[in-house]
Amino acid sequence: MIKLFVGLGNPGPEYEATRHNAGFWWVDALARELRLHLSHDKAYHGLVARGTVQGRPVWLLEPQTYMNVSGRSVAALARFFKIQPDEILVVHDELDIAPGEAKLKFGGGHAGHNGLRDIHAQLGTGDYWRLRIGIGHPGVKSEVADWVLRKPAPEQREAIEACVARTLQAAPALLDGDMTKATTLVHTSKPPRAKPPRPAEG
Numbered sequence: 001m002i003k004l005f006v007g008l009g010n011p012g013p014e015y016e017a018t019r020h021n022a023g024f025w026w027v028d029a030l031a032r033e034l035r036l037h038l039s040h041d042k043a044y045h046g047l048v049a050r051g052t053v054q055g056r057p058v059w060l061l062e063p064q065t066y067m068n069v070s071g072r073s074v075a076a077l078a079r080f081f082k083i084q085p086d087e088i089l090v091v092h093d094e095l096d097i098a099p100g101e102a103k104l105k106f107g108g109g110h111a112g113h114n115g116l117r118d119i120h121a122q123l124g125t126g127d128y129w130r131l132r133i134g135i136g137h138p139g140v141k142s143e144v145a146d147w148v149l150r151k152p153a154p155e156q157r158e159a160i161e162a163c164v165a166r167t168l169q170a171a172p173a174l175l176d177g178d179m180t181k182a183t184t185l186v187h188t189s190k191p192p193r194a195k196p197p198r199p200a201e202g
Contacts, residue, residue: 006061007091009062010066023091030171044076067115
């Protein structure tokens with residue numbers, strides 16, 4: 001079962017609406033759903049909420065260390081509360097998935113994502129769960145750094161927010177540890193198809 005939900009992003013108002021903060025958006029939405037309040041905790045270098053769901057403890061975490069050193073925050077909380085890597089879900093932006101879509105996976109590499117890279121290093125393993133929120137790719141590798149730190153176009157932001165709302169439906173299964181059901185819910189949660197344009201009246 002997932003005991004620790006981590007959303008990745010960068011702190012500060014200048015980054016709030018940027019693509020790199022999609023993980024924060026998801027954990028914010030989960031906090032609202034569970035009626036939990038995230039507050040700053042210096043010991044864990046982040047915004048933290050702790051609650052009880054069906055008699056089991058659950059933690060929400062948004063590292064405030066900046067993306068590249070997210071692992072310091074995740075490892076501090078996980079070690080203190082003895083949360084195992086396979087009980088952690090890290091929610092992050094994903095270039096290789098279109099806005100409006102998401103994938104749930106366990107383990108694997110960091111694929112160049114600096115937040116994941118540091119979590120790998122600090123936990124000493126890549127064996128944790130990830131929820132990859134699609135933000136799309138600019139098409140040119142040299143533009144990636146700028147792309148993730150820019151605000152998405154309004155229709156992309158709308159698609160990402162709709163994806164957050166849909167994938168939150170997997171939260172009960174994640175909390176129960178039914179990862180097969182959670183994966184099915186995330187992967188069958190497709191954005192609605194665009195309506196064809198209405199023919200012009202002649």
